[in-house]
Amino acid sequence: MSQLEICLKQIEAIKGQFQADSASSKAQLSIKVVEDLRIKYLGRKGLVTSLMESLKTLSKEEKPAAGKVINELRQGVEAGLESLKVEADASALDASLSQYKLDISLPTQNLQGSLHPVTLMRRVMLTEFRKLGFTVYDGPEIDLDFYNFEALNFKEDHPARDMQDTFFVADRVATILRTHTSNIQIHAMMHEKAPMRVVAPGRTYRCDSDITHTPMFHQIEGFVVDKNISMGDMKGIVDRFLKQIFGQDLSIRLRPSFFPFVEPGAEFDLQCVKCRGAGCRICKATGWLEIGGLGMIHPNVFEKLGMDSEEYTGFAFGFGIDRIAMLRYGLADLRQLFEGDQQFLSQFPIQP
Numbered sequence: 001m002s003q004l005e006i007c008l009k010q011i012e013a014i015k016g017q018f019q020a021d022s023a024s025s026k027a028q029l030s031i032k033v034v035e036d037l038r039i040k041y042l043g044r045k046g047l048v049t050s051l052m053e054s055l056k057t058l059s060k061e062e063k064p065a066a067g068k069v070i071n072e073l074r075q076g077v078e079a080g081l082e083s084l085k086v087e088a089d090a091s092a093l094d095a096s097l098s099q100y101k102l103d104i105s106l107p108t109q110n111l112q113g114s115l116h117p118v119t120l121m122r123r124v125m126l127t128e129f130r131k132l133g134f135t136v137y138d139g140p141e142i143d144l145d146f147y148n149f150e151a152l153n154f155k156e157d158h159p160a161r162d163m164q165d166t167f168f169v170a171d172r173v174a175t176i177l178r179t180h181t182s183n184i185q186i187h188a189m190m191h192e193k194a195p196m197r198v199v200a201p202g203r204t205y206r207c208d209s210d211i212t213h214t215p216m217f218h219q220i221e222g223f224v225v226d227k228n229i230s231m232g233d234m235k236g237i238v239d240r241f242l243k244q245i246f247g248q249d250l251s252i253r254l255r256p257s258f259f260p261f262v263e264p265g266a267e268f269d270l271q272c273v274k275c276r277g278a279g280c281r282i283c284k285a286t287g288w289l290e291i292g293g294l295g296m297i298h299p300n301v302f303e304k305l306g307m308d309s310e311e312y313t314g315f316a317f318g319f320g321i322d323r324i325a326m327l328r329y330g331l332a333d334l335r336q337l338f339e340g341d342q343q344f345l346s347q348f349p350i351q352p
């Protein structure tokens with residue numbers, strides 16, 4: 001038997017051995033098993049690699065033919081190992097999935113999200129105000145004392161300017177977290193020309209925390225500036241808006257009150273949305289619910305901004321979005337709105 005014949009016989013034997021090894025590996029296929037096979041055949045001292053050594057024993061004429069067959073064997077082994085690896089990867093994935101008992105074919109229960117009740121309420125409100133010709137305005141939550149107090153006719157010694165009621169930004173005495181959305185009246189009036197119909201929703205901040213107060217809460221401010229604006233216009237707008245939200249059968253009433261930036265000023269009540277005015281626990285048997293404050297814009301506010309208070313008049317109103325959301329959705333506790341409880345929040349729809 002020539003050296004070449006011996007070599008070809010060896011190649012044939014290794015080829016057969018690899019086929020047998022691959023077949024038997026399938027019983028316990030793993031990435032490790034495939035790697036062990038690779039080392040056995042293609043490693044530095046592997047069976048296929050060592051065939052190259054035996055090439056040295058062949059004559060110059062015999063080498064090309066033997067080299068070609070060895071190459072074919074190497075390619076065959078590589079392809080075989082690759083397909084074993086694909087199988088091993090798939091079975092490893094199966095194993096890890098069954099270990100965690102995750103049924104990926106089960107449909108999800110709650111694929112659709114929901115909007116936060118405050119967001120829902122704000123959207124409903126803005127839709128109603130847009131119907132009444134109002135423009136939506138935005139303004140800073142961190143603002144200067146000037147916009148939040150001074151230009152709104154708050155006197156230097158007004159209790160609201162006290163450290164106990166207002167969050168001051170550290171080391172900057174004149175910079176605060178706005179205590180109401182009324183600062184937007186000043187920003188808007190400095191940038192726009194009358195006539196104006198503006199609503200401005202947003203977050204506001206006060207040092208307050210109990211069952212009915214949170215340090216952060218949402219307000220919506222509205223104001224109208226034009227010639228010959230009267231209290232009748234004011235009451236008409238607020239009445240129309242609340243009827244759209246809570247129902248046509250409910251009335252509002254005004255009670256005289258004081259806010260520095262309006263004159264005259266009033267608080268406004270809505271007939272109880274629960275008992276429709278008959279008296280119940282929610283309205284403390286009065287039949288009325290306090291909703292917010294309003295009034296005719298104080299002449300000092302116009303004058304401060306260089307507007308002629310003889311020529312222009314206007315009114316402003318403000319109320320809590322959170323409170324309206326509680327009444328509209330029948331919520332018992334204001335704090336529910338800010339606890340981030342998924343079960344509570346998922347009851348609400350994805351759109352108004």
Ligand SMILES: [Zn+2]
Binds near residue numbers: 274275276280282287
């Ligand atoms: Zn009631």
